[in-house]
Amino acid sequence: MANAQRKNAQDWVDPRFVQISRIEAARILGRSPTEFDRMRKNDPECPKGFKDGSDRGARVRFRLSEVYAYSDTLMMRASNDSAEEEE
Numbered sequence: 001m002a003n004a005q006r007k008n009a010q011d012w013v014d015p016r017f018v019q020i021s022r023i024e025a026a027r028i029l030g031r032s033p034t035e036f037d038r039m040r041k042n043d044p045e046c047p048k049g050f051k052d053g054s055d056r057g058a059r060v061r062f063r064l065s066e067v068y069a070y071s072d073t074l075m076m077r078a079s080n081d082s083a084e085e086e087e
Helices: 003-012 022-029 033-042 064-086
Strands: 019-021 060-063
Touching (some): 019 064, 022 064, 060 064
Antiparallel strands (some): 019 060
């Protein structure tokens, strides 16, 4: 994609309204889908996602902005943990 097209996409793509799959969310966080599922179950700050429909087998989707915010939370935790170890 040309730089002009990429810049224009940044102007109209708002991560609050972008829906991504479970696998894409896991990839953004640098985790396997299984590890991401474990995080969703055990970490109350991890995005839980929402179903794409009312069917039992409906796919779970995630808001891109929530995945970014959770990534920031994980990085903050890691930097706080490393700072505590240095003390």
